[in-house]
Amino acid sequence: MNKDIEFSSTGKALYEKIMNKTAKIGVVGLGYVGLPLAVEKAKAGYYVTGFDVQKQKVDDVNSGHNYIGDVVDEELYLLVKEKKLQATEDYSFIKEVDAVFICVPTPLDKYMQPDISYVVNSTRSIAQNLHEGMLVVLESTTYPGTTEEVVKPILEESGLKCGIDFFLAFSPERVDPGNKKFKTKNTPKVVGGMTKCCTEIAAAVYRNVLEGEIFPVSSPAVAEMEKILENTFRNINIALVNEMAILCKRMGIDIWEVIDAAASKPYGFMPFYPGPGLGGHCIPIDPYYLTWKAREYNYHTKLIEVSGEINNFMPEFVVENIMKILNKSKLALNGAKVLLLGVAYKKDIDDYRESPVLKIIELLEEQGAQIIINDPHVPTFKCSGKLYKTVEMDDDMVSNADIVVITTDHSIYDYEKILKDAKVIYDTRNAMGHIKNLRDKIYKL
Numbered sequence: 363m364n365k366d367i368e369f370s371s372t373g374k375a376l377y378e379k380i381m382n383k384t385a386k387i388g389v390v391g392l393g394y395v396g397l398p399l400a401v402e403k404a405k406a407g408y409y410v411t412g413f414d415v416q417k418q419k420v421d422d423v424n425s426g427h428n429y430i431g432d433v434v435d436e437e438l439y440l441l442v443k444e445k446k447l448q449a450t451e452d453y454s455f456i457k458e459v460d461a462v463f464i465c466v467p468t469p470l471d472k473y474m475q476p477d478i479s480y481v482v483n484s485t486r487s488i489a490q491n492l493h494e495g496m497l498v499v500l501e502s503t504t505y506p507g508t509t510e511e512v513v514k515p516i517l518e519e520s521g522l523k524c525g526i527d528f529f530l531a532f533s534p535e536r537v538d539p540g541n542k543k544f545k546t547k548n549t550p551k552v553v554g555g556m557t558k559c560c561t562e563i564a565a566a567v568y569r570n571v572l573e574g575e576i577f578p579v580s581s582p583a584v585a586e587m588e589k590i591l592e593n594t595f596r597n598i599n600i601a602l603v604n605e606m607a608i609l610c611k612r613m614g615i616d617i618w619e620v621i622d623a624a625a626s627k628p629y630g631f632m633p634f635y636p637g638p639g640l641g642g643h644c645i646p647i648d649p650y651y652l653t654w655k656a657r658e659y660n661y662h663t664k665l666i667e668v669s670g671e672i673n674n675f676m677p678e679f680v681v682e683n684i685m686k687i688l689n690k691s692k693l694a695l696n697g698a699k700v701l702l703l704g705v706a707y708k709k710d711i712d713d714y715r716e717s718p719v720l721k722i723i724e725l726l727e728e729q730g731a732q733i734i735i736n737d738p739h740v741p742t743f744k745c746s747g748k749l750y751k752t753v754e755m756d757d758d759m760v761s762n763a764d765i766v767v768i769t770t771d772h773s774i775y776d777y778e779k780i781l782k783d784a785k786v787i788y789d790t791r792n793a794m795g796h797i798k799n800l801r802d803k804i805y806k807l
Contacts, residue, residue: 367558370526376495379460380566383407387567388459390484392419392449394643394713395501395535396465397430398546401438404447406571411459412449413487423449431711432537432545457491461567464488464500465535469647476505476651478512485516492520496528499564500582501535503589503648505655508532509582514556524556531555531564532582534589539642540711550574554585593648594666599634600645601669604676607636607807611683618792618806636807638769638790639676639718641707646673646716677721680790680807681729684765687788687805693764696730701763703780704770705737705752709791712739719769720745734759738774760784768793 369377379385385408389400392414404410414420422429426439441447456462466480481502488498498517500509509532514524522528533553538544551568553576555561565576579585603621610617617636625633640646649670653663685695707717714720714737723745726733736759737743737752744750753759755775760766760783768775771793781787781800789795790807797804 364558364562367562369559369562372495372527373529373559373563376460376497376529377563377566379495380497380563380570383570385460385567386411386458388413388456388462390414390453390456390462390464390488391466391480391502392416392423393465393467394430394432394539395537396463397423397438398432398537399463399465399501399535400447401433401441402546403567403571404441405437408446408571410447411455412447413451413453413456414449415451417451420449420451423447431539431713453487454491456488457493460495461497461499462488464498464502466502467643468502468504468651469643470650474650475654478504478508481508482512482516485513489517489520492517492522492528494522494527497560497563497567498528498530499567500530500532503534503593503644503651504586505651506583506586506590507655508586509554510556525560529555529557529560529563530582531560532585533564533568534585534592536589536592539713540708546572548573550577552577552579552585552588554579554582556582587652590648590652593645594652596634596645597640597649597673598665598669599632600636600640601672603634604636605672608679611807616806618795635792637676637718638680638722638807640673641715641717641719642713643715646670677718677725680718680722680767680769680788681725683805683807684726684767684788685729687786688765691764691786695726698731698764699734699762700726700731701734701736701759701766703736703766703768703775704772705735705740705743706770706772709771710739710773714740714743717770722767722769723750734763737770738772757783 387403387408387410389396390413392412400410400412426442428435428438464484466484469477471477500513524530531553536549553561553565555564561578565578568576607617621633624631649666653666656663688695688698705714705719735752736755742751760780765786766784767788768791771791777794786803788805794804
């Protein structure tokens with residue numbers, strides 16, 4: 363405990379429970395962020411209860427059945443068997459925990475404005491069961507000010523005082539599905555509390571659970587803005603390289619070779635790569651949270667919005683190029699057999715949230731194409747409210763297609779075999795960049 367920080371008696375008692383691991387932990391939301399976090403906390407020795415409104419997720423956890431790629435099946439099963447981890451739909455059990463972490467979705471509405479209803483509803487459920495000596499940490503990515511302006515007032519409706527009776531902080535999730543090197547366990551964590559005491563108590567939990575560095579900041583707003591900066595940085599740089607790809611295509615220059623050449627510079631350059639569009643729950647969405655919040659301060663975030671326009675255009679660019687490639691074979695897109703390889707938003711994962719492939723499917727169907735879809739990691743998915751099933755790969759599927767489009771560069775694909783069997787290939791990920799033969803059959807983004 364930092365001796366320079368003044369703790370209330372309630373704060374001291376909670377801090378001690380956290381340090382000796384007698385504190386009970388709650389995690390609200392058992393998705394890509396919440397379940398890995400719950401598992402790590404249980405592995406560290408805490409008793410953890412997961413809360414979710416989806417009965418299927420609750421049932422899966424309680425049966426030890428894993429549904430998240432970054433969670434080890436055996437670890438989840440053993441934690442449940444040893445009763446270190448359990449799940450429930452009943453939010454009244456929140457009153458039995460000492461610290462609760464909110465890991466719920468923060469999507470955009472149809473007007474591209476923040477939808478924090480999941481955060482608000484979760485906070486209200488917590489407020490109804492809030493007790494003295496409880497820590498509440500918001501991990502869901504949101505606009506700067508949410509913790510102080512939205513979460514804190516709801517919790518204080520209980521009559522308890524933040525920083526004295528209960529403790530509140532924001533610590534942005536940094537989940538990168540499929541990352542082989544950085545997982546929940548070893549990724550550095552930023553923590554910003556409403557008071558220094560709040561920060562210290564929240565940081566204590568993470569230090570007891572994670573291996574990555576814990577980086578305290580002065581307020582929740584700093585931590586909230588930090589997460590938006592991370593994803594806006596990626597959004598803008600991907601937009602830049604996507605725009606370069608569009609221009610290079612018109613100029614007859616290989617963008618992939620250009621990037622490799624630029625990356626040879628040992629300073630001042632970081633390679634980003636073009637693709638069929640942005641995917642995932644963070645990068646295509648989070649910058650718009652800042653754009654929305656900026657209006658309150660009479661500021662227009664021009665660069666962010668232009669970047670969004672460029673990235674959102676990429677599915678159209680892909681379909682335009684499919685049409686041009688088919689035209690070279692004197693084929694129309696209407697009625698053409700188009701084989702899409704990959705639905706997930708990036709390689710070797712089953713996550714297709716906000717995948718640009720969904721927009722590509724919509725555009726191809728509008729043009730009357732006959733679409734065949736394969737993704738070994740995504741057996742079923744929803745697009746525009748319709749349920750799709752992906753089909754298993756076979757030689758005839760590839761050879762019968764008028765064009766094969768690589769939309770996700772999964773490692774499991776045998777690219778040399780696909781190249782041999784295909785009539786023509788449109789590679790939006792440079793998955794075949796290493797192949798030297800039959801280059802005349804390959805068109806690149």
